[in-house]
Amino acid sequence: MKKILILIGIMILICSPSLYALSLNGNRLSPIIFEPGKKIVNHYLITDTNKQVNLSLAGDLLQYIHVSEVINNQFDLIIDAPQNLPEPGSYSFTLHATEMSNPESSGVSSFVSVNLRYLVEVPPHGKSISISLEVPDLNEHQEVPFSVNVISKGLENISSLQGTITVYDLQNHSMATLNLQGEPLRSLESATLAATLPADTLLPATYWAEAIINYDGKSAQVSDHFKIGNLNLILVNYTSQLEPQFALFQALVENNWGNPIKIAYAKIFINGTELLTTPTIYLEPWQRGELKGILKTDFAPGNYNGLIELFYDDQSRQENVTFSILPSPSESLAGNYLAVAIIIILLVLATFIIIFVHRRNKK
Amino acid sequence: MKNKFTLSNRNIFQILLLTLIITLIGTTVNVNKLFHIAGNSMGSLTGAASTNAIGSSTITVSQSTSITDDFTVIQFGSGFVNASCTVCNMDSDGVITQGCCGTFNRTNNRGFLLENTGNVNLSVNYTCLSSCNSTTFVGGTSPAFQIKTTNNSVASQSGEVGAADTAGACFGQGVSGLNFTSYKDVSAAGDWLCGNSTTYPFESTDTKDAFVVDLNVSVPADAPTGSQKSALFTFNALATG
Numbered sequence: 229m230k231k232i233l234i235l236i237g238i239m240i241l242i243c244s245p246s247l248y249a250l251s252l253n254g255n256r257l258s259p260i261i262f263e264p265g266k267k268i269v270n271h272y273l274i275t276d277t278n279k280q281v282n283l284s285l286a287g288d289l290l291q292y293i294h295v296s297e298v299i300n301n302q303f304d305l306i307i308d309a310p311q312n313l314p315e316p317g318s319y320s321f322t323l324h325a326t327e328m329s330n331p332e333s334s335g336v337s338s339f340v341s342v343n344l345r346y347l348v349e350v351p352p353h354g355k356s357i358s359i360s361l362e363v364p365d366l367n368e369h370q371e372v373p374f375s376v377n378v379i380s381k382g383l384e385n386i387s388s389l390q391g392t393i394t395v396y397d398l399q400n401h402s403m404a405t406l407n408l409q410g411e412p413l414r415s416l417e418s419a420t421l422a423a424t425l426p427a428d429t430l431l432p433a434t435y436w437a438e439a440i441i442n443y444d445g446k447s448a449q450v451s452d453h454f455k456i457g458n459l460n461l462i463l464v465n466y467t468s469q470l471e472p473q474f475a476l477f478q479a480l481v482e483n484n485w486g487n488p489i490k491i492a493y494a495k496i497f498i499n500g501t502e503l504l505t506t507p508t509i510y511l512e513p514w515q516r517g518e519l520k521g522i523l524k525t526d527f528a529p530g531n532y533n534g535l536i537e538l539f540y541d542d543q544s545r546q547e548n549v550t551f552s553i554l555p556s557p558s559e560s561l562a563g564n565y566l567a568v569a570i571i572i573i574l575l576v577l578a579t580f581i582i583i584f585v586h587r588r589n590k591k
Numbered sequence: 592m593k594n595k596f597t598l599s600n601r602n603i604f605q606i607l608l609l610t611l612i613i614t615l616i617g618t619t620v621n622v623n624k625l626f627h628i629a630g631n632s633m634g635s636l637t638g639a640a641s642t643n644a645i646g647s648s649t650i651t652v653s654q655s656t657s658i659t660d661d662f663t664v665i666q667f668g669s670g671f672v673n674a675s676c677t678v679c680n681m682d683s684d685g686v687i688t689q690g691c692c693g694t695f696n697r698t699n700n701r702g703f704l705l706e707n708t709g710n711v712n713l714s715v716n717y718t719c720l721s722s723c724n725s726t727t728f729v730g731g732t733s734p735a736f737q738i739k740t741t742n743n744s745v746a747s748q749s750g751e752v753g754a755a756d757t758a759g760a761c762f763g764q765g766v767s768g769l770n771f772t773s774y775k776d777v778s779a780a781g782d783w784l785c786g787n788s789t790t791y792p793f794e795s796t797d798t799k800d801a802f803v804v805d806l807n808v809s810v811p812a813d814a815p816t817g818s819q820k821s822a823l824f825t826f827n828a829l830a831t832g
Contacts (some may be wrong), residue, residue: 252656343824
């Protein structure tokens, strides 16, 4: 019985699928901000392998980075930032964890390694900030909140932080100005400066805002676009050139507010005759969609006055447009043949004239 | 025959009365419990918190960077090229010029199956040790030793640790798939298979986290005989640490 069990065990070992895995478990560190004298210790656990794992480091700043001995499949990555930092900028280094392979093995075999690439930022020695501006797209009759996130990137504290936000329309006319007041900002920390524009200061349209942040004699600026929306369906683009007889019509429309439009469709008219009612579509807030259908275009080639009537929820509006009915391919082909024939006739005539003149001169 | 268990109207009335009493007692107990929960006021029975104690909770999810090779040894076996042929082609995805490959037994003939078994996106490259080109691995006239990758949603190779893939791997971060899906020569320096040193498209989502690395070997009729050659592949997974 014992022999049978041993045999079964051996068979299981032989038949079990070959599988190698390697996992490194630990907290993510990137991006690492190098601060003078700062020590970072990150603990890692190696799992899923029964092989010995070799650790190594490669890349930048290795004089400040090392790994501890692996004990019970655990180790530490230790970063000791010096008091005098290296040149400010972006650096990277990589931790390699590789299964120890047997170079004597024969055949085609494989091993795995796990590598972690760390991004390191060495901050500049003076005062420096990075800023970002957030302003949401809103519906009309709502307050407009502006938020400027300021991150101190330098090694010196900032004693004074203030700024302004100016709102412009798309013709770059100044529409409103807001002041931003902030607290002193410590080195490598962040702060948010906020301001609100009262409701109904801006009419529905697209605007852009510019934030200028002043800090201890320096400044930084950032801009962002935003929309004040209303219940409206904007016609962005449409098929203006239509094939004769039957044509595919497409209209790109945009929901101009921050709520869904549950039903949107269009009716197409040429010379006052309704030619198409498109299927309805649903539009998420601010979403673009396409209204389309097949038109019967029994018109002679040329330009015609057209009308696109847009329906959205319980409202509608009209856009006057011009449609061009294209000549049929056979007509344009016939036109091409005629032009080619005329050119050939002219060339033949010119040749005869040249020969005639040449002979006459000889005589 | 007279039935011994016939119920009289009186018995039925007694049973109904007993049922009514039990129902009333149960209802009373339950209502009392509800009052107790609600602080003796049904009107205050609500999900809203009624105290001002402030609590906080934190959780940190560690990064697990993990790769699994679900099939690690490819054995084309030993054999010879049939006299009627100039070459024997063997592919780990199963293709073989059967009439030419003599006694090559191909005991372990499937591709390396690489699976992202962690919780972060990866990129993957390979390097090779030992006999890593066609001349050293096979030899003879016009040998070949080549490598290619295929999504396991297409290759359907069994053995994934997680669920079998239903979508292509290597499509994260806007990347449009594996770096090469047709054969190219194996080299010692290797190549990026999915992503590169700064882009990590090999996702950890269970349904699209595996691809197969296949090898193709062409053994010419004049390949030198002798000792078994080895090629040791290392698949390197890279992530942001």
